[in-house]
Amino acid sequence: MDIVLTGRHIQIKQKFRDVVESKMNRVTAIAPDAQRVQVVLSHEGNPRLHDTAVRVELTVIAGSTVVRAEASSLDEVSALDLALDKLTLRLRRARDRRKDHRKNYSPVPVDAGKFVPPSEEREDIMGDEPADNSPANAVAGDLGPGESVEVHVGDTPIVIRRKLHIAEPMTIDEALYEMELIGHDFFLFVNKDTNRPSVVYHRHGWSYGVFEIDTPENVKKLEEERKA
The missing domain is CATH 3.30.505.50 (Sigma 54 modulation/S30EA ribosomal protein, C-terminal domain)
Structure with missing residues (x-):
């Protein structure tokens, strides 16, 4: 599995790279078909957000399936652990979902009632973000x-x-x-x-x-x- 690390407003140290590589076995244990994991490390410069200044975003690509998770914390290792916990939970759900479909899984019923917009969450999926002045x-x-x-x-x-x-x-x-x-x-x-x-x-x-x-x-x- 390829591991790609990207830093935004922060320099990625070799120590963090080593930690990431050592922890990615949690991903391959649940999703052995995973081909790539992208790790994005970013830093919030606002001193008021010191306790959640570091954000780690994880995106796993396994065939046509893309699973994503993110978390913020005081330091990069803590943020990585929190994001990994979310990611592994979603990977297990994806694995169980495939098993359920093989057992004639029934679709989840939905209600077409009034739409209440959920709380906004930033979505940073892979790709460049070109800026424009207009x-x-x-x-x-x-x-x-x-x-x-x-x-x-x-x-x-x-x-x-x-x-x-x-x-x-x-x-x-x-x-x-x-x-x-x-x-x-x-x-x-x-x-x-x-x-x-x-x-x-x-x-x-x-x-x-x-x-x-x-x-x-x-x-x-x-x-x-x-x-x-």
Whole structure:
């Protein structure tokens, strides 16, 4: 398994590299088919966030499966341990999920009720983050697969980030599975059954929801086709 370390606003010391390599056997023990793990180490310069100044992000690629976890702490080793705990838990869920599907696993029922936006969590998936001085370019213009743009809006602290992801349409059950793997409270996808942009989200306990988006024109067109 390839191990790729990247530092953001922090220099990666050889001691930390050695610690990472020694702990990655936890990953291969659960996911022997893992081909690559990316470790991103970043540092928060704000002194008020001293207790969580160091962040470690882990991304494991095993075939078409991507599992991700992150954690912050006072130092890099503590942050690594916390992120590894989350990562191994999600890897076990992915492994058990595959076993359940071989045993005729039943899809998880979801409620299409009112959508309550979850707390925002920063998403840093592999790829470069080119900057741009024009805020308009953050929400307009063409982007290639994996490309992104991030800009500040004037003199405000607001940052707009836009990135293009290419993904095959999937079922709601598959979207729930992917959401659990990346550890977020929501997951954006294209519903294979309706071809609509959709979001699955975690409500409470083992309860989930699904929220779909469509235009009035398209809904009207579909209704007319049903009546025809």
